Amino acid sequence: MAAAVLPTPQVLAFDVFGTVVDWHGSILREMAQRYPQVDGDAFALAWREGYRPAMEQVRNGTLGWMRIDALHRRILDGILPEFGLGHMPEAERAELNRVWHRLSPWPDAVAGLQRLKKRFVITPLSNGNIALLTHMAKNAGLPWDCVLSAEVFKAYKPDPAAYLGVADVFELSPEAVMLVAAHHSDLAGARACGLQTAYIERPQEFGAARPKDVSPKPGNTYHCRDFLDLAERLGC
Amino acid sequence: MAAAVLPTPQVLAFDVFGTVVDWHGSILREMAQRYPQVDGDAFALAWREGYRPAMEQVRNGTLGWMRIDALHRRILDGILPEFGLGHMPEAERAELNRVWHRLSPWPDAVAGLQRLKKRFVITPLSNGNIALLTHMAKNAGLPWDCVLSAEVFKAYKPDPAAYLGVADVFELSPEAVMLVAAHHSDLAGARACGLQTAYIERPQEFGAARPKDVSPKPGNTYHCRDFLDLAERLGC
Numbered sequence: 284m285a286a287a288v289l290p291t292p293q294v295l296a297f298d299v300f301g302t303v304v305d306w307h308g309s310i311l312r313e314m315a316q317r318y319p320q321v322d323g324d325a326f327a328l329a330w331r332e333g334y335r336p337a338m339e340q341v342r343n344g345t346l347g348w349m350r351i352d353a354l355h356r357r358i359l360d361g362i363l364p365e366f367g368l369g370h371m372p373e374a375e376r377a378e379l380n381r382v383w384h385r386l387s388p389w390p391d392a393v394a395g396l397q398r399l400k401k402r403f404v405i406t407p408l409s410n411g412n413i414a415l416l417t418h419m420a421k422n423a424g425l426p427w428d429c430v431l432s433a434e435v436f437k438a439y440k441p442d443p444a445a446y447l448g449v450a451d452v453f454e455l456s457p458e459a460v461m462l463v464a465a466h467h468s469d470l471a472g473a474r475a476c477g478l479q480t481a482y483i484e485r486p487q488e489f490g491a492a493r494p495k496d497v498s499p500k501p502g503n504t505y506h507c508r509d510f511l512d513l514a515e516r517l518g519c
Numbered sequence: 520m521a522a523a524v525l526p527t528p529q530v531l532a533f534d535v536f537g538t539v540v541d542w543h544g545s546i547l548r549e550m551a552q553r554y555p556q557v558d559g560d561a562f563a564l565a566w567r568e569g570y571r572p573a574m575e576q577v578r579n580g581t582l583g584w585m586r587i588d589a590l591h592r593r594i595l596d597g598i599l600p601e602f603g604l605g606h607m608p609e610a611e612r613a614e615l616n617r618v619w620h621r622l623s624p625w626p627d628a629v630a631g632l633q634r635l636k637k638r639f640v641i642t643p644l645s646n647g648n649i650a651l652l653t654h655m656a657k658n659a660g661l662p663w664d665c666v667l668s669a670e671v672f673k674a675y676k677p678d679p680a681a682y683l684g685v686a687d688v689f690e691l692s693p694e695a696v697m698l699v700a701a702h703h704s705d706l707a708g709a710r711a712c713g714l715q716t717a718y719i720e721r722p723q724e725f726g727a728a729r730p731k732d733v734s735p736k737p738g739n740t741y742h743c744r745d746f747l748d749l750a751e752r753l754g755c
Binding site: 434 | 640648653657663664666667670671
């Protein structure tokens, strides 16, 4: 309903972890290959679980500005002993930490982005740092028009400065920007700043064994199954 | 010679105006189409000539931080009366100012970047703002891996913060980054920060009637005819 009265957006800004790429499945596969003795499912969840509190420490000033690469590494160092990998040497830790640079896209992501790119400016708006997002795009073939990140605005989502930063960069009103994400909290942050929002169902974000509730919530401009569905809805 | 002892760079950062795109020819063509009564050659040169002093005012603090779009517009407003276009209405000025978002690439640029992209991270490092560079890339088919700009670092080249910013984003030593540019002053700024440098000959930057001296100067890692030559030299 809301979509009918709102203008067509000009820029689509995408959340990345969970929305564009499958962090859980990617880490699971990499762990199975490198450390088959470890419960990769529990490992992936533990690593990701440290993310929110770590970012919160940056947001509230307990930690100074720090890239996600550094936050991922702090969390990794913390969980390795719990999984019997406390002995892992430095170079191996650094290499494992880069798994976040090579996460695999969801099956519809590349094709969907290619369709959306024909009509809109498409950019990530992720808390991931620029290098991480750039390496990921190169590795996965994500056809971004540019790479925006919390790092550009020195503000982690859901800080309004991140959402409004995208509109400011393109000198657009907030409603000319649409945030695309699989997380309601992220979309709520964007909506509070006046952006349009598209929710993307990613029922397997936490693994096939742990289906996520993806039922529609009010307030979003669109509720879509995946990026192809979003492209369809936006007339691409 | 220097190239033999330096490591292969990982990131190639490109100056854009004059190096990747032909600002003079593009503005000339657009003026011929829209305002055939105006001397497009003189107009393009006058517009570009205001660029350096305007940026200098930002660098020395006379002007606060301002995007190139705004600087281009200030210069445009200044020169329009000189060319008998002082009556131009606001919407038309805004539209003409966007010519910088749709500059045409040099004939070798897209093919060269595609080759270089296979082996290196390729990014602009331009004083142009993010939106300008993003629209330009979309319009011209420039296959950047990400879009870095003075706007990200809030520092205009040749401020060291711009060159070192690229190395910092990728957590690389400066010598793992190579600046590619058609201007010796830009390359000198990068070299002073420890970056590798590649000079690109663009003899027609100021128009076919005004050939630029493109003879080699010492100090650059490479001196190349164009991007295809650079790709060749870098083994792509």
